Structure formats: structure tokens, C-alpha cells
Amino acid sequence: MRIPFVAGNWKMHGSKAMIQDHLGQFTQQASALNNVKIAVCPPSLYISDVQSKLAGSLIAVGVQNVCEQAGYGAFTGEVSVDMLADFSIPYAIVGHSERRAIYGETDAQVADKVAALLASNITPILCVGETLDEREADQTEQVVAIQLNAVIKKVGAAAFANIVIAYEPVWAIGTGKTATPDQAQAVHAFIRNLLAQHDQKIAESVIIQYGGSVKPDNAATLFAQPDIDGGLIGGASLDPIDFLAICKAAA
Ligand code: PEP
Numbered sequence: 335m336r337i338p339f340v341a342g343n344w345k346m347h348g349s350k351a352m353i354q355d356h357l358g359q360f361t362q363q364a365s366a367l368n369n370v371k372i373a374v375c376p377p378s379l380y381i382s383d384v385q386s387k388l389a390g391s392l393i394a395v396g397v398q399n400v401c402e403q404a405g406y407g408a409f410t411g412e413v414s415v416d417m418l419a420d421f422s423i424p425y426a427i428v429g430h431s432e433r434r435a436i437y438g439e440t441d442a443q444v445a446d447k448v449a450a451l452l453a454s455n456i457t458p459i460l461c462v463g464e465t466l467d468e469r470e471a472d473q474t475e476q477v478v479a480i481q482l483n484a485v486i487k488k489v490g491a492a493a494f495a496n497i498v499i500a501y502e503p504v505w506a507i508g509t510g511k512t513a514t515p516d517q518a519q520a521v522h523a524f525i526r527n528l529l530a531q532h533d534q535k536i537a538e539s540v541i542i543q544y545g546g547s548v549k550p551d552n553a554a555t556l557f558a559q560p561d562i563d564g565g566l567i568g569g570a571s572l573d574p575i576d577f578l579a580i581c582k583a584a585a
Pocket residue numbers: 343345502506507508509510545546547548566567568569570
């Protein structure tokens with residue numbers, strides 16, 4: 335029995351005022367929801383503010399990226415897994431398509447980040463997904479398999495007991511174009527089957543979120559698909575009413 339998981343990716347949005355307003359409205363009602371796990375992932379600078387605001391609730395705080403180098407050192411601008419552990423951060427998004435496309439993160443680097451997080455008992459939310467060109471060239475499964483296999487090669491399939499996967503078709507992120515429930519389900523089933531070739535039990539238990547223009551009006555049909563276990567939500571997570579509606583749709 336998989337408990338759906340909804341995480342909000344604020345990207346480079348937020349402010350102290352927004353945290354007070356947004357989370358003030360959201361937290362009480364979201365805490366009353368059963369059968370759904372919820373996390374918010376603000377920019378790292380705001381982690382402490384968000385943690386204070388969510389103190390005493392079951393809503394978790396995650397980050398949007400982490401350095402693949404553990405410990406401390408000369409890596410200007412980076413945040414390590416040890417620092418996340420210092421703040422008791424339970425989740426970190428890795429391999430988001432914006433990190434891959436804008437900052438050139440490779441599959442190998444993403445796999446290294448996953449390994450570093452697991453070594454610190456922090457759950458990676460591992461993003462995979464194809465571009466529009468790749469989908470139109472019928473390469474969706476091939477691309478997703480390459481992204482996943484890089485991580486499996488690094489940490490092993492059994493490690494997926496402690497990894498959340500987010501299938502995020504790049505063409506659906508921030509575009510208002512959502513994958514149809516059938517399109518999304520097909521890739522989610524493919525991902526689960528790929529893992530099942532290594533470990534049936536892990537494949538059945540792994541949480542696979544869908545991400546890409548999830549809104550209150552499409553969340554329920556997406557989350558009703560048998561292999562979709564909640565979502566990674568960008569734009570709509572910045573609106574407390576919309577994010578709450580999406581969390582309710584997963585519960
Ligand atoms: C995301 O950034 O992970 C995302 C899914 O964005 P959006 O919901 O805005 O498409």
C-alpha cells in the first residue's frame with residue numbers, strides 16, 4: 335500500500351512575507367489530511383523560516399538541489415548533504431530538468447547526488463523525463479531508462495526503497511500542457527516495470543510522483559492512475575488554495 339506524496343517545488347520564488355501568508359493559510363488544513371504525505375521545497379535560504387512556520391505539523395521541508403560532494407570544502411555556492419542533515423532536512427529534489435538543462439547536470443552527477451543523499455539518510459526526489467523532441471521521436475522510454483539506469487548503476491536497485499521518483503515530462507513543466515492521465519500512466523508503469531526487472535518488491539513500493547502543470551482541475555484524474563502516487567508541483571504550489579486542493583486530490 336503506497337501512501338501518496340505531494341511535494342511543492344517553489345523554484346526561485348518566495349519571500350519571508352510569502353512564507354508567513356502562504357503557510358499560515360495552508361498548514362492547518364493540510365495537516366488534517368489523512369493518507370497523503372506533503373512536503374514543501376523552498377529556496378535553501380528560506381529553510382529555517384519555513385521550518386519554524388511548519389513546526390508541530392506533519393508537513394516536511396525539502397530542498398531543490400544539493401552538492402554531490404559531501405562534507406565541507408571549496409565549492410562556492412553549494413550546499414552539502416551534511417548541511418541538510420544539520421537542519422534535519424528529510425528530502426532533496428535532484429535532477430530537476432531545469433538543473434539538467436540550464437546548469438548542465440549530467441546523469442552521472444545526478445547519480446552522485448543521489449548517492450550522497452542516501453549516505454546521509456536523506457530521501458532523494460529523483461526527477462526524470464523526456465523533452466518534447468524526444469517524445470516526438472518516440473524516445474521517451476529510452477531517455478527515462480538511461481536516466482534511471484545511471485542511478486541504478488551507482489546505488490543499486492535496492493536503494494530505491496529510499497528514493498522517490500518524479501516523472502516530469504519536460505514539455506509539461508511550467509507550460510500549462512499536462513500529460514494526459516494515459517500518457518503519464520504509461521511512463522509510470524514503464525518505470526515500475528524497469529525497477530521490477532531488478533527487484534519486484536521495491537518496484538511495488540516505490541513512490542512515483544507525476545510532475546508537469548498539475549493543477550486543482552487535473553490532479554484527481556492524474557492521481558487516480560494506478561501507478562501515479564501523488565505529484566511534484568511547481569507553479570500551483572505557490573498558491574496555498576491550489577496547493578491544498580492538489581493535496582486533497584491525492585489524499
Ligand atoms: C516542477 O517544477 O517540478 C513542475 C512540475 O512545475 P509546474 O508544476 O509548474 O509544471
